[in-house]
Amino acid sequence: MAVEFRPRRIRRVAVISAVFLVAVFSVVGWLLTDTPTGVIFRTSDQVAMVLLGVLLAGGVLLLARPRVRADESGVEIRNVVTVRRFEWDQVLHVSFPDGASWARLELPDDEYVSIMAVQAVDREHAVSAVRALRELHRSATG
Known part of the structure; x- marks a missing residue:
């Protein structure tokens, strides 16, 4: 007889959190534009923001492993x-x-x-x- 167990609650929380992180960082990246303070955000900054969200989501998903x-x-x-x-x-x-x-x-x-x-x-x-x-x-x- 072989058995396999995985955590249940933390897996749900990790998946929901990962999706939330990617969504929030994607929206923030999309909304990054020139600001009244004079800061100029380029396309590379927007892409970096989305990638940061993906990296953080990957880290959170390690908890489901x-x-x-x-x-x-x-x-x-x-x-x-x-x-x-x-x-x-x-x-x-x-x-x-x-x-x-x-x-x-x-x-x-x-x-x-x-x-x-x-x-x-x-x-x-x-x-x-x-x-x-x-x-x-x-x-x-x-």
């Missing part, structure tokens, strides 16, 4: 910029500490890896994700 994939052999965690794979025998357990924003894999030597794809704001989705990961861990190590 987290994913966790797990199967009988191990778990792969993709956070905002990193991807790591762990075999189940490397994992002590899957936890979701009180007050934490996301779940985590507990590793030997008091180390842990955050699972940003399983977020507290997703409530029941996060609970089912942690249960599924714990079940895969239990069946692989038990």
Whole structure:
């Protein structure tokens, strides 16, 4: 059995925010013209404003990137910029500490890896994700 989980709420917020950023920066870029203060905006300034909006939107969309994939052999965690794979025998357990924003894999030597794809704001989705990961861990190590 293989499972895959992604955050839900942050993905919606990130997509809406990215669209908003591109729209606002496009409108601002389009409206840039000569001002009464004597500042002269050229076409390159307008294009740069739109590109700045696209870059900011891309940065916001990175928040929608987290994913966790797990199967009988191990778990792969993709956070905002990193991807790591762990075999189940490397994992002590899957936890979701009180007050934490996301779940985590507990590793030997008091180390842990955050699972940003399983977020507290997703409530029941996060609970089912942690249960599924714990079940895969239990069946692989038990």
